[in-house]
Amino acid sequence: MQCRLSFMATDNDEYRPPVWKSYLYQLQQEAPHPRRVTCVSEVENRPKYYGREYHGMISREEADQLLSVAEGSYLIRESQRQPGTYTLALRFGNQTRNFRLFYDGKHFVGEKRFESIHDLVTDGLITLYIETKAAEYISKMTINPIYEHVGYTTLKPRAGAEESPAGLQRHA
DSSP states (O other), X not given: OOOOOOOOOOTTOOOOOOOOOHHHHHHHHHSOOOEEOOOSSOOTTXXXXXXTTBOOSOOHXXXXXXXXXXXXXXXXXXXXXXXXXXXXXXXXTTEEEEEEEEESSSEESSSXXXXXXXXXXXXXXXXXXHHHHSHHHHHHHHHSOSOSEETTEESSOOTTOOOOTTSOEEOO
């Protein structure tokens, strides 16, 4: 079954372009999928909030070798340089990327928090893929916006209104 985008006529018959960015959605669908690399041996002192993707204290080189099998592969290891801290090792763009991993009831590497490592990795792969494939497209979107209003933000300041440092203004 195909979904169709339809437009309803409003009282003033004003055309409203679709908000959905089909190109970015397509890229999101093309992004590599997470592939958990499980540890085959039992690891002592594994934190309770990590599963079989936790490999204990292994080197970056060992992680790189384990992840070289496929794009989207990931594992968690304890840092050798900073014992007691954890690293998410992720294969993207034919290289292994390492991110310091935190847990406060939810998993995170930046500000965004996730219920599971799988969700964090899924979001990370989509973000990396879109940033890689659509950097120019996203740049053009910010330079040449097609909407004056996006959510609660005004892109073109009103006469006499104060602007924020980024040139954006919040709606009251």
